[in-house]
Amino acid sequence: MFTLKNVSYKNILSIDNIEIKGQAITTLFGESGSGKSTFLKLLNRIHTNESGEITYKNQKISTLDPIQLRREVIMLPQEPTIFKGTVRDNLQIGLEFSEKEKKEDQELMKLLESLKVKKQLDDDGKELSGGEKQRVALGRIMLLDAPVYLVDEPTSALDESTETTIMDLFINFIKDNDKTAVMVTHSKEVAQKYSDEVIYMKNLMVGGATHGRND
Amino acid sequence: MDGMIDITLLQLLSAYIFILILLAIVRLRKIPREKEIIIATLRMTIQLVLVGYLLTFIFENEHVLYSIIVLVIMQVFAVFNIYKRSKIEMDKQLKKIIAVSMVTGTLFTLFYFDFVVVHFSPWYDPRYFIPIAGMIIGNSMTGVTLGVSALIEGFSSRRKEVESALMLGATPNRAARSIVNHSFDSAILPTINNMVGMGIVFLPGMMTGVILSGASPLDAIKYQIAIMLGITGSVALTVILFLYFGYQTFFNKEAQLKG
Numbered sequence: 001m002f003t004l005k006n007v008s009y010k011n012i013l014s015i016d017n018i019e020i021k022g023q024a025i026t027t028l029f030g031e032s033g034s035g036k037s038t039f040l041k042l043l044n045r046i047h048t049n050e051s052g053e054i055t056y057k058n059q060k061i062s063t064l065d066p067i068q069l070r071r072e073v074i075m076l077p078q079e080p081t082i083f084k085g086t087v088r089d090n091l092q093i094g095l096e097f098s099e100k101e102k103k104e105d106q107e108l109m110k111l112l113e114s115l116k117v118k119k120q121l122d123d124d125g126k127e128l129s130g131g132e133k134q135r136v137a138l139g140r141i142m143l144l145d146a147p148v149y150l151v152d153e154p155t156s157a158l159d160e161s162t163e164t165t166i167m168d169l170f171i172n173f174i175k176d177n178d179k180t181a182v183m184v185t186h187s188k189e190v191a192q193k194y195s196d197e198v199i200y201m202k203n204l205m206v207g208g209a210t211h212g213r214n215d
Numbered sequence: 216m217d218g219m220i221d222i223t224l225l226q227l228l229s230a231y232i233f234i235l236i237l238l239a240i241v242r243l244r245k246i247p248r249e250k251e252i253i254i255a256t257l258r259m260t261i262q263l264v265l266v267g268y269l270l271t272f273i274f275e276n277e278h279v280l281y282s283i284i285v286l287v288i289m290q291v292f293a294v295f296n297i298y299k300r301s302k303i304e305m306d307k308q309l310k311k312i313i314a315v316s317m318v319t320g321t322l323f324t325l326f327y328f329d330f331v332v333v334h335f336s337p338w339y340d341p342r343y344f345i346p347i348a349g350m351i352i353g354n355s356m357t358g359v360t361l362g363v364s365a366l367i368e369g370f371s372s373r374r375k376e377v378e379s380a381l382m383l384g385a386t387p388n389r390a391a392r393s394i395v396n397h398s399f400d401s402a403i404l405p406t407i408n409n410m411v412g413m414g415i416v417f418l419p420g421m422m423t424g425v426i427l428s429g430a431s432p433l434d435a436i437k438y439q440i441a442i443m444l445g446i447t448g449s450v451a452l453t454v455i456l457f458l459y460f461g462y463q464t465f466f467n468k469e470a471q472l473k474g
Contacts, residue, residue: 046381048469066470071384081379084393097385141383 001148001180002043007052012038015052021197025174025181029191030201036184037078039201040150043182044073071098075150078184080137082128087112087136088121094140103143111139114169116162130157135166142173149174152184167194219427231256273341282339286325286348290318293356300360303367312460317359320453321352328445350421350442351449354406358450359457362402366458369394370465370472378472387466395458402454406447413443 001022007015013035020026020043028036041047042054045066054061061069074094083093091111092102108121115135119128128136134157141149154170155163171194174181185191191198234256241248273281294314298305305313325348329335335343370377373394380390413419414436418426421442425435467473 044382045469046378046471048471067384067386070382074384075382077375077379077382079375081376083376093380094383097380097383097389099384144383 001057002182003053003055004042005053007042007049007054009035009038009042009047009049013042015039018199020180020182022180023178024196025171025183025194026197026199027191027195028182028184028199028201029186029188032186034201036201037152040075040152040182040184043150044070044075046070046075071144072146073148073150074098074141074144074146076137076141076152076154078152078156080134082125082133082136085125086121087117087119087123087125087128090125090136091121091140091143094144098144100144108143111143112136115139116165131159131162134158138166138170142170145177146179148180148182150182153186154183155190163190219429270341270345273345277337277339277341279337279339282341282344285341285345289349289352290321293317293352296356297360297363301363301367303371305363305367306464308464309363309461312464313359313363313457316453316456316460317352317355320456321348321355321449324351324355324445324449324452327448328441332441332445346421347442347445351445354446355449355453358402358406358454361405362398362454362457363461365398365401366394366461369398370462374472381470381472387463387470391462391465395462398458399454402458403447403451406450410443410447413439419443 002018002020004015004018004020006017007013028039030036038047042049043056043061045061045064048062056064056069056073083090085093088105088108091108095102105121112119112121115138117128117132117135117139119132125133125136134154138151138154141151151170155166158166167190171181173179183190183195234252237252238249240246241252273285294317297313297317298310325344328347328351329338329344333343333347338344370391377390377394381387419439422432422435422439425438426432465473
């Protein structure tokens with residue numbers, strides 16, 4: 001799905017050669033400051049690599065329209081934003097940004113339930129707790145039904161049992177719908193349990209990063 | 216017109232007693248503002264005397280070139296004043312957009328006023344052209360200054376929100392919408408409030424001037440209404456132009472946030 005060759009970005013990231021497979025879950029695992037978030041942001045062109053080449057579906061991403069690319073390669077940042085408005089607005093806003101059709105309340109309620117968010121659609125987004133914000137933001141990107149997902153520490157604000165529920169939900173969503181996910185985590189268990197492929201990242205160097213397979 | 220009652224020089228000097236009272240108060244209360252009060256009073260006096268002579272000259276020697284020179288000076292002053300009042304360093308592109316929006320927006324309003332609303336005759340008649348240009352440019356300057364601050368502040372404090380929107384597939388236009396709308400709101404609000412208080416809370420300077428010069432209050436309010444509408448239009452136009460082109464300078468060609 002993606003290939004990265006001799007890619008570098010500032011003093012944060014330097015990659016010799018990495019391939020990210022389609023319809024699989026790849027986990028970026030490593031210490032903080034090793035450029036995991038930056039890695040994701042290169043794949044959807046929120047940042048542009050200073051050297052080297054990145055391809056998406058065999059096309060150089062520098063030749064693709066960045067907005068169209070981001071509508072296919074949706075990213076959830078580490079600290080997701082809750083926009084001004086209700087919980088409903090916050091779930092729908094991704095669809096609006098991507099210029100897709102909005103969803104019915106019924107579907108949104110079902111999603112909230114499966115994410116274990118005990119709030120109503122009309123509740124103010126400001127009232128969400130840290131963990132609820134993270135789950136609403138995750139629900140928001142799931143509604144977009146994109147082929148590729150980049151998720152940065154999607155469960156960092158959750159307790160262990162909720163983390164498992166939410167991860168299972170998200171992973172099943174990816175697998176059942178033949179989607180591709182690239183996920184950043186600092187949790188070894190998450191990396192081992194959920195990924196088809198693990199990229200270990202060290203500070204400043206990913207070159208020759210160890211690829212682990214987890215079948 | 217009956218004309219105004221003449222103020223003799225001595226009578227004018229007697230008005231400075233208000234400043235003397237003020238100076239006495241700040242000295243007594245030990246408020247360290249004496250120097251500023253004296254400088255401000257002197258500046259006000261000297262600037263107005265100079266403007267008085269300058270306008271007398273221009274009015275007596277009515278010429279299209281003089282009106283245009285005054286207009287250009289006002290525009291340049293207004294644009295540099297906006298640059299100066301922004302506390303954050305602006306990039307060149309943003310400065311250019313400020314200048315172009317100010318000039319286009321105010322000129323459009325001024326000439327609409329000139330050729331449609333009032334019909335100055337001749338069109339550069341300095342008695343109308345200069346004060347009306349001054350009011351339009353001055354108010355637009357305040358509006359754009361507020362818009363510039365709000366836009367820069369918005370992009371710095373809500374950077375993550377804009378980036379989140381981009382990650383969800385938003386165009387830069389859509390990602391910046393909330394900041395742009397908020398900036399428009401803060402820029403235009405003082406002008407709207409001004410309209411609300413008009414005539415009740417205060418009699419605006421222009422109307423006072425027209426009444427003092429002997430015109431009937433009913434004639435005075437016609438001018439005042441027209442100029443208020445013109446000012447509102449010009450503030451809105453300059454601010455919209457500025458914001459529409461201005462927000463784009465925060466993004467690069469790859470639809471990424473700069474910096």
